[in-house]
Amino acid sequence: MNQLMTYEEFQxxxxxxxxxxxxxxxxxxxxxxLQGKWKLQIIYELCIQSPMRFGxxxxxxxxxxxxxxxxxxxxxxxxxxxHREQYNEIPPRVEYSLTEKGRDxxxxxxxxxxxxxxxxx
Amino acid sequence: MNQLMTYEEFQxxxxxxxxxxxxxxxxxxxxxxLQGKWKLQIIYELCIQSPMRFGxxxxxxxxxxxxxxxxxxxxxxxxxxxHREQYNEIPPRVEYSLTEKGRDxxxxxxxxxxxxxxxxx
DNA sequence: GATGTCGATATAATTATTATACTTAGAAGA
DNA sequence: TCTTCTAAGTATAATAATTATATCGACATC
Numbered sequence: 001m002n003q004l005m006t007y008e009e010f011q012x013x014x015x016x017x018x019x020x021x022x023x024x025x026x027x028x029x030x031x032x033x034l035q036g037k038w039k040l041q042i043i044y045e046l047c048i049q050s051p052m053r054f055g056x057x058x059x060x061x062x063x064x065x066x067x068x069x070x071x072x073x074x075x076x077x078x079x080x081x082x083h084r085e086q087y088n089e090i091p092p093r094v095e096y097s098l099t100e101k102g103r104d105x106x107x108x109x110x111x112x113x114x115x116x117x118x119x120x121x
Numbered sequence: 122m123n124q125l126m127t128y129e130e131f132q133x134x135x136x137x138x139x140x141x142x143x144x145x146x147x148x149x150x151x152x153x154x155l156q157g158k159w160k161l162q163i164i165y166e167l168c169i170q171s172p173m174r175f176g177x178x179x180x181x182x183x184x185x186x187x188x189x190x191x192x193x194x195x196x197x198x199x200x201x202x203x204h205r206e207q208y209n210e211i212p213p214r215v216e217y218s219l220t221e222k223g224r225d226x227x228x229x230x231x232x233x234x235x236x237x238x239x240x241x242x
Numbered sequence: 243g244a245t246g247t248c249g250a251t252a253t254a255a256t257t258a259t260t261a262t263a264c265t266t267a268g269a270a271g272a
Numbered sequence: 273t274c275t276t277c278t279a280a281g282t283a284t285a286a287t288a289a290t291t292a293t294a295t296c297g298a299c300a301t302c
Contacts, residue, residue: 015169020238030234055248066251068290090248090299091246094248101240106135107128107232110232113151114228115225116151118225120147185260188260188282210268210279211268214280
């Protein structure tokens with residue numbers, strides 16, 4: 001079982017438990033990492049445009065609060081998905097961008113958007 | 122823009138806003154539909170094995186509570202992703218399975234598992 | 243001076259999730 | 273008969289996550 005497994009192989013094997021080389025589930029921890037009301041949406045915005053300032057992200061995710069955006073970005077940075085670049089200007093400027101690890105989540109959004117294209121009216 | 126868009130086309134276009142034919146975002150509503158601490162994990166379990174009884178699901182998702190499993194399954198059913206089949210026996214037996222709409226989420230889990238294979242130690 | 247900017251932080255109020263106990267109708271065992 | 277057990281929930285209260293609102297800091301502009 002490796003990362004070159006095709007979708008057809010995945011389909012055939014998903015009936016049994018799929019594990020990484022070290023015996024872990026490759027799905028559950030990722031789902032947990034992306035858990036939280038805003039994380040996926042933040043990452044998707046950064047897929048569309050990157051880098052993005054704090055205020056731009058806030059505008060795109062409109063009803064989000066400062067608290068949640070700050071906390072989510074901190075956790076995404078801690079997980080290595082997002083890079084934070086701070087410029088020492090007044091008023092402050094902070095830019096967020098996806099790391100390679102974060103950009104590698106793009107296929108997930110492709111799959112989501114394919115589903116959405118099919119089922120969202 | 123249609124659902125036959127390849128991943129390469131998606132990659133090239135994700136820099137601009139991607140929309141369904143009716144002008145909606147095909148990602149955000151799906152993300153919101155799958156929001157909540159347990160929904161993705163429940164669907165993944167049902168990808169692995171289906172149908173599954175309430176108690177089996179509960180065992181697989183171990184620390185989940187009755188309340189959350191019940192509520193999440195109700196919402197997944199309301200969204201047409203999960204089918205609930207109740208048998209009038211004592212003690213009761215209720216089996217949950219994925220609908221076609223639910224099974225079509227499988228590519229999302231494939232993408233997630235590919236990422237997990239690459240990044241989870 | 244007074245006001246505005248931007249990326250936060252602080253606090254309290256509201257939801258979401260968890261923990262615990264309980265319900266149901268009958269089967270099986272004592 | 274009477275108690276115990278089952279499976280799929282429901283009811284209630286406690287805890288955690290999210291939201292609403294106000295504020296900070298250092299400087300620029302009015």
